[in-house]
Amino acid sequence: MDAVGGKRINIRHIIFILMALAVALPLIFKLGLPLRVTDEVRDVYGFIDSLPENSTVLISFDHDTSTLPEMVPLAEAILRHCFRNNIKVIGLALLAEGAAVGDDNLRRIAGEYHKEYGRDYLFLGFRPQFTVAILSMGEDIAREFPRDYRGVDIHNYPIMNNIKNYKDISAVISIADGDMPLYWINYAQARYGVKVIPEVTAVMATTMYPFLQSGQLVGLVAGLKGAAEYEKLLGKPGLASKGMDAQSTAHILIVLLIIVGNVVYFINRRKMRI
Amino acid sequence: MLRKLPLYICFVFGTFMLAQFFIPHPVSTALYKMVLDWVQIIYALSLLVGAAMLIKHHTLIASKPVAKDRQYSLIVLFGIFIMIITGLFFGRGNKTVFLWIFNNIQAPMQATMFSLLSFFVASAAYRGFRARNAQSVFLLGAAIIVMLGKVPIGDMITPYIPQSADWLLNVPSMAARRGIYIGIALGTIATSLRVILGIERTYLGGK
Amino acid sequence: MKTLILVIIITFLLLPICAFGGVSAIDTPNDDGESITIIWNPDSIPSNNLKLTRVKIERRTSSESGWEEIGVAPFSQRTFIDDAADDGIDYVYRLLFTGENGKALIYRTEAVHSSAQIFNTKRINVLIGIIICIFVLLYYIYRSQKGRQFYVRPIPGLQAVEEAVGRATELGKPVLYSAGRGNMQRVATIASMTVLSSVAEKTAEYNIPLIFPNNDAVVTAVAQEVVYDAYAKTGHPDRYKEDDIFYLTDSQFGYAAAVDGIMLRRKPATNLFMGTFEAESLILAETGNSIGAIQIAGTDSTIQLSFFIVACDYVLIGEEYFAASGYLSQDPMILGSLKGQDMLKVVVGVLILLGALAVTFGFTGFLDIFSIG
Structure with missing residues (x-):
């Protein structure tokens, strides 16, 4: 042994x-x-493109810091698209560590497009008990988040003037490293009818496919590859595009390891028979 | 009576949350909002319980001079202490010590753990994907196609690889997944009903 | 008579600019009140080549004389929701349809008031589904209570629990239990507590340590109770060690790192992963594999099943995991509900078949039965 x-x-x-x-x-x-853009990423891009100016989307940073290399490119690409199209963004986090990351991402990308805090974007901060938080925002966002991440009454911000609940939101985008988008689907989409867009780690992508096929999701942006495809559509290569070569070689290595593992297995089996 | 009380509470609130889904009336909505508020209040208190448990557990270990792995508990207590002090007295906003520790210590450590996945996936693939019989040959073939199909190099070899990968994910894999989902959903419904009716009681601690 | 003729003439003169045809206002259905839906049908409005593009919506109460503008909508939108109405007050709406050349057509609705509904009729299909589920489950629970024996097929993963704990006893090493990342609200965590109870009874009997590092404070408190009860039930409350069931952190990979560390230091002979797992599943299972522990996993996270299958000795797939509760306890009520689950699976299977046939033959209306409002 x-x-x-x-x-x-x-x-x-x-x-x-x-x-x-x-x-x-x-x-x-x-x-x-070279990179081919998949339909599910194109659907998300097309949906954001179809939103009229001054529409509002809710972006939830539902991830820990551990998955930042995958999450940040996803967040940056969608934020750039929203701000470029003058779409207002309300950010929040349903996992504690996502709060600091979400605030930083929003501030940074909004700065690139000279957007003003409170008018063009807002960060609500973190709420524990995600199921309850999602349900509660379906009734009244201000009740769930009376103050923003900076501790200011959210009614003081012009972005909240015509926003009460999901009815006033064009879509919820969950940037998640776990199965949080499923909660958004189960509670926000099924119950309140809001459109949901998951941006998830590559490992979580297959979990989303059944919901994508059933039409419960607008589209899907998954992993570094999804982010790279989005960057390609935006015409602005970023962090994800840089990582795609590494992902390809890693996949090839795993395929080779499987082949080598099987060769070793057959050699050992033959030896045992002899 | 004390043992039965949580069962009654569970029954009343479980039934209410179910009924509320069908009743849009403001009275029902107001009650629903109140329940949601209370769940969060109770959860916030449970965070205190967690912190107290953590400190108690590690203080006990750290206070035993002969305890094995005592150093780890000391590091945990030191970490808690530092984060509380920096967070409470020096702020948590931009350019603070708290955020610096979060960005430069916690985040890289967490990312390191996550990145271990790539190594473990490689070693698990080497060990686990063996062509032992016909089924495992199918599994192996499907895995190779999906792995290649999901990166640019698959498309470079032949466009049939990503197409096949999409088909594998959207048809056979999806069919199996949906079957499992339906099973899980029914299991969830049955367990929820058992909890509401007080048949399933282990969540209360003991049978 | 003169007055009547005058009224008729004025009415006819005003008809082109003030009419009810093609527009209507209704109390928004299935809502919590304070909302009125204004509807216009572009096909029924004689546009007279005006090329109508937008609609200005105004309202007033029955007692008021002046009109208040409440919104503007594209002509093609067909509906507008006034969600600033007060319940019980009659409102009349005036719609000004404007064309490209600036000319307008004016339409008026009849008086309408908003009210809150008691029942959302668009969700009646869900109610029927729930009633069917409850009825089937209760029926089989009732039959089970009346003494009907239900067969549960052997589940290898659960049968192996006994063997795995026995192996730990032989090696004199602890058993490590993890409920993953789920909180107490998750049904998978509730199911995990049942398995924990059964495992704890065995570790109590064999007198081997049971380590349960935890991701959630509430689950920790519940687990401590569950394990203590199991130890007390077997007559060994003195063997229970509260310190072995402890809270670690809420952080996903902080938890994975800590559990890996515990595995490497304490070298458990058996690892049981029962609950909700995410990306940390493979990190835990591979570390357990590297120390040569026998590993059994059960989860409702379908994506993690593949990782567990590669790295663990036994895996409970899908509802096998939820069946664990009845299988281990042999409680007739739980076994009855398991049978009910199987019958519901038949119902779902039939509906899927009917749906596939209906859509194949073009009866897409069948799908509408399942849409939720």
């Missing part, structure tokens, strides 16, 4: 080193692989 354990650890070490190289090298030496 020890010998087997020891052997396994050695193989694991080699795999780990290979993976580190597969991710790091393409970030240093660019490959510039």
